[in-house]
Amino acid sequence: MDYELQADFVAGADGSRSQARSAIPETRRQRYVHEYPFAWFGILAEAPRSSDELIYANSANGFALISQRTETVQRMYFQCDPNEDVNNWSDDRIWETFRSRVNGNGFELKEGPVIDKTVLKFRSSVLAPMRHGRLFLAGDAAHTVPPTGAKGLNLALNDVKVLFEGLDSFYKSGNAALLDAYSDRALDRVWKAQQFSYWMTSMLHTPAGADDFARARQLGELNSVVSSRHGRAYLAEAYTGWPGSH
Ligand SMILES: Cc1cc2nc3c(=O)[nH]c(=O)nc-3n(C[C@H](O)[C@H](O)[C@H](O)COP(=O)(O)OP(=O)(O)OC[C@H]3O[C@@H](n4cnc5c(N)ncnc54)[C@H](O)[C@@H]3O)c2cc1C
Incomplete structure (x- = not known):
């Protein structure tokens, strides 16, 4: 059934499979897309917290991320092939993979029944x-x-804030300048986040077939960041989010 929508403005905030964006003619938009040879195998597990902190692990066996949800349920990820089938993964195989990537140096992951499994393919698009x-x-x-940079929701919230400022200014003063600046203001942060997410992804994930040089160089990059006050400050600033757009 067709509907006619009458509104001063329409916010197309309908997610990555957006219908709203198809209303923009192809000749009036540019789509930037980058595919990565990486994916995350994500689980929810009924287990106690393993740490007070979020853990990003770059290991010789691939990346892993241990995030803490509640006292009894945790969310964890390990790097996998983008075409991985979750049905091929028993709980034992999953925990063995995590152990090989994060256990050691006195750290031991707390395990429990896996209650959800999903494969998250990586993609950048603007x-x-x-x-x-x-x-x-x-x-x-x-x-x-x-x-990797946990930026998706952060960007969505910033868009809404910038759009609100434009609409607020328009309805209070009739001035459309901030609405006209919406795309540029939002994209300023979007491209910073694309850069940060791309950098974190390439620094922390091991490409299939990486040679000894690639692996050692990657550890050199990571050490350059964590051993430098400025490197750590850049990562912290980008990870927690930049000041609001202006
Ligand atoms: C497993 C996973 C983990 C993530 N972890 C993080 C994280 O740690 N940090 C982070 O910042 N981001 C994370 N993200 C990304 C984050 O969830 C998204 O970037 C964010 O939700 C985007 O918000 P959105 O409102 O644009 O889209 P969505 O959250 O997708 O919301 C779009 C809404 O539109 C609705 N909709 C769609 N089509 C229609 C239609 N035709 N009519 C009516 N309604 C419609 C949908 O039902 C949905 O409710 C994660 C994503 C996934 C999948």
Whole structure:
């Protein structure tokens, strides 16, 4: 059934499979896409917390991330092939993989029944401009990032804040300048986040077939960051999010 929508403005915030963005003619938009040879095998496990902190692990056997949810349920990921089938993974095989990537130096992962398994393929995409006429795209409808930098929700919230400022200014003063600047202001942060997510992904994941040089260089890069006050400050600033767009 067809519907006609009448509104001053439309916010297209309908996620990565957005219908709203298809309302923008292809000749009026540019889509930037980057595919990665990486994916995360994600689980939810009924287990106690393993640590007070979020753990990012770069190991010779591949990347792993241990995040803490509640006292009894934890979310964890390990790097896998993008075409991996979750049905091929028993709990034993999953925990063996985690152990080989994070256990050691006095750290031991706390394990338990796996209650959810999913494969998350990596992709960067940006659609620009994020505005067409009175349609404003926001969040995953306009851009996606690989999960390594944990930037997806952060970007979606920033878009909404910037759009709110534009609408607020328009309805209070009739001035459309901030609405006209919406796409540029939002994209400023989007491209910083794309860069950060790409960098974290390439620094922390081991490509299939990486040779000894590639592996040693990658550890050199990681050491350069963590042994430098400025390197740590850059990572912390980008990870926690930059100040609001201006
Ligand atoms: C497993 C996983 C883990 C993640 N972890 C993190 C993380 O740690 N940190 C982080 O920052 N980000 C994370 N993300 C990314 C984050 O979830 C997204 O970037 C964020 O949710 C984007 O928000 P959004 O509102 O743009 O889109 P969505 O959250 O996808 O919301 C879009 C909404 O639109 C609705 N919708 C779609 N089509 C229609 C339609 N035709 N009509 C009506 N409604 C419609 C959908 O039902 C949905 O409710 C993760 C994503 C996944 C999949």
